[in-house]
Amino acid sequence: MTMKGRRFRRRLRTMLSVCVATCLGALDAGAQVEQQARLVEQGQKVYDLHCVGCHGEKGDGQGPAARLLIVKPRDFTKGVFKFRTTPSGSLPTDEDLYRTITRGVFRTSMPEHALLPEKQRLAVIQYIKTFSDRWQTERSGQPIPIPAPSEDLGSPESIARGKAVYELLECWTCHGRAGRGDGPSAATLQPDEWGNPQKPFNFTKGWLKSGPTPRDVYRTFMTGLNGTAMPSYQAIFESPDGENIREGDAWHLISFVLSLREKQNP
Numbered sequence: 631m632t633m634k635g636r637r638f639r640r641r642l643r644t645m646l647s648v649c650v651a652t653c654l655g656a657l658d659a660g661a662q663v664e665q666q667a668r669l670v671e672q673g674q675k676v677y678d679l680h681c682v683g684c685h686g687e688k689g690d691g692q693g694p695a696a697r698l699l700i701v702k703p704r705d706f707t708k709g710v711f712k713f714r715t716t717p718s719g720s721l722p723t724d725e726d727l728y729r730t731i732t733r734g735v736f737r738t739s740m741p742e743h744a745l746l747p748e749k750q751r752l753a754v755i756q757y758i759k760t761f762s763d764r765w766q767t768e769r770s771g772q773p774i775p776i777p778a779p780s781e782d783l784g785s786p787e788s789i790a791r792g793k794a795v796y797e798l799l800e801c802w803t804c805h806g807r808a809g810r811g812d813g814p815s816a817a818t819l820q821p822d823e824w825g826n827p828q829k830p831f832n833f834t835k836g837w838l839k840s841g842p843t844p845r846d847v848y849r850t851f852m853t854g855l856n857g858t859a860m861p862s863y864q865a866i867f868e869s870p871d872g873e874n875i876r877e878g879d880a881w882h883l884i885s886f887v888l889s890l891r892e893k894q895n896p
């Protein structure tokens with residue numbers, strides 16, 4: 631073969647391999663779209679079986695059971711979620727939704743679904759996302775890291791420091807000085823994002839909605855609860871000024887808040 635012929639064949643081969651790569655890429659993307667569509671379809675079946683009675687056919691929280699419930703089922707059409715690891719205002723991650731669906735929301739009718747096969751839990755997450763356009767235009771937020779709890783968590787010193795932080799950050803305006811959810815602002819809170827009445831948590835009684843462990847409480851006040859008056863304290867604790875707020879104060883606050891539980895209420 632001539633020199634020219636050889637060069638031609640080499641070029642042809644490169645062209646072909648580039649083409650094969652792009653075609654495979656396109657196929658790959660096609661397969662992903664198809665897989666997503668299949669997940670959504672499976673998710674709808676799970677939803678119609680386990681969720682529709684409360685969250686409603688349109689995902690607007692208006693299922694037939696809703697009017698009987700005091701804490702109303704979430705309206706998914708707004709794309710606003712309370713329980714996240716992500717910063718205030720942002721969308722939750724799939725893991726966040728998975729955690730909520732698996733554990734349920736304590737003190738409300740939202741049931742746990744730990745026995746629902748994992749595949750079905752993953753599929754229904756994708757289906758829930760079809761109710762709000764937010765999922766088309768935005769990505770989930772970046773999770774806020776949760777460091778290991780400090781060693782003196784729960785010690786008398788830690789509780790005392792936590793009480794001071796609770797005063798300083800004015801948690802009491804909503805949650806009350808003794809943590810009973812009866813602070814001066816409690817009665818004046820506007821309805822939440824979904825138009826339902828909201829109440830600051832009473833730390834002395836009952837289960838925390840998004841989990842009972844120190845890590846769960848840390849997550850709550852770092853992220854805030856979107857759609858409610860419960861604010862995010864991420865900015866304050868992420869870079870403590872060293873004067874009013876010191877390193878480790880977040881865990882002291884947790885020591886205090888958890889110390890308020892009345893012993894007879896496990």
Ligand code: HEC
Nearest residue numbers: 680681684701702703704711712713730735738739740754
């Ligand atoms: C018996 C009623 C009921 C059923 C059944 C139910 N939920 Fe809920 N769900 C609720 C209530 C009530 C809330 C609101 C809790 C709150 O605002 O504190 C909720 C909240 C949620 C949230 C929002 C959490 C957040 O971060 O804001 C998700 C997600 C959710 N449910 C998913 C599901 C899925 C998926 C199913 C079915 C597998 C389901 N729910 C079945 C009552 C129900």
Ligand code: HEC
Nearest residue numbers: 799801804828829830831838839840841850851858859860
């Ligand atoms: C402006 C009012 C307001 C302030 C200030 C406030 N909270 Fe809240 N907080 C709420 C409301 C309302 C809820 C209940 C939301 C719900 O159940 O949907 C809540 C819930 C909570 C919960 C319970 C979450 C759960 O899992 O059930 C914790 C923990 C909490 N707040 C901690 C704090 C701490 C710590 C501070 C101060 C650093 C604070 N809050 C300041 C309004 C407030």
